[in-house]
Amino acid sequence: MNTDKLLIAFEGIDGCGKGTQIELLTNWLEDRGRRVKTVADPGATPASRAIRNILLDKQLPLSPEQQTLLYTAARICGRNTVAQHQAEGFDVIVDRWVMSTFVYQGMVQHVLQTIVQALHEEFVKRDPDLYIVLDLPANIAQHRLALANTKEGDFVPDADRFESLGVTHAENLRKGYRLMAEDSPNAWIVDAEQSPEDVFAEVLEACKLKLDGFAELAGPQCVADVLGLGRLSDDMGDAADGSS
Numbered sequence: 102m103n104t105d106k107l108l109i110a111f112e113g114i115d116g117c118g119k120g121t122q123i124e125l126l127t128n129w130l131e132d133r134g135r136r137v138k139t140v141a142d143p144g145a146t147p148a149s150r151a152i153r154n155i156l157l158d159k160q161l162p163l164s165p166e167q168q169t170l171l172y173t174a175a176r177i178c179g180r181n182t183v184a185q186h187q188a189e190g191f192d193v194i195v196d197r198w199v200m201s202t203f204v205y206q207g208m209v210q211h212v213l214q215t216i217v218q219a220l221h222e223e224f225v226k227r228d229p230d231l232y233i234v235l236d237l238p239a240n241i242a243q244h245r246l247a248l249a250n251t252k253e254g255d256f257v258p259d260a261d262r263f264e265s266l267g268v269t270h271a272e273n274l275r276k277g278y279r280l281m282a283e284d285s286p287n288a289w290i291v292d293a294e295q296s297p298e299d300v301f302a303e304v305l306e307a308c309k310l311k312l313d314g315f316a317e318l319a320g321p322q323c324v325a326d327v328l329g330l331g332r333l334s335d336d337m338g339d340a341a342d343g344s345s
């Protein structure tokens with residue numbers, strides 16, 4: 102395996118199952134001797150979590166341009182956290198990166214892509230080795246979110262700024278992610294409508310194809326044999342469990 106430390110980003114609309122797949126890939130890498138840290142974007146530091154709270158609060162009016170600047174500010178915190186983890190010998194898996202800003206604020210809210218790119222190149226200056234885009238129809242994603250929100254009882258939290266925009270907005274985001282991924286050499290689209298184990302099999306295949314040396318780490322065994330993935334459905338419930 103290449104000794105360089107990996108930076109892998111998971112992307113997709115809310116409810117596509119990023120959290121489940123990040124956990125599976127983290128465990129899989131650690132089982133093979135890699136040291137792994139996971140980072141939320143935004144959310145890597147107290148400052149970026151405070152920015153995240155502002156961004157998600159639908160009671161605070163924010164223009165798409167203001168959102169873009171705030172996400173960039175939070176991502177600077179994330180970049181520093183990623184750099185620190187990698188310097189300490191960890192691979193890093195991030196839950197979202199700049200592709201989300203290109204899609205949410207750029208493609209859907211019509212902030213100029215050149216502005217998003219300029220901010221990223223000037224202040225963040227860090228791209229993942231691989232973007233894994235979990236592609237899921239918006240109606241299915243929202244159904245998963247509803248199930249996850251009521252799993253612990255009847256309490257349903259208020260939808261945040263973006264969740265409250267509804268299924269049509271979410272489907273536009275999904276289309277934006279597909280367009281971005283299809284045009285990005287370091288991105289791979291995974292069908293997230295499958296079971297968690299089948300999604301993860303495709304995640305590993307993407308890593309093997311796009312990351313130098315990853316195939317050596319995976320070894321010759323098939324994914325199901327290596328992971329015992331047939332047990333995942335019993336242990337984790339159905340695909341609705343992976344909703345973040």
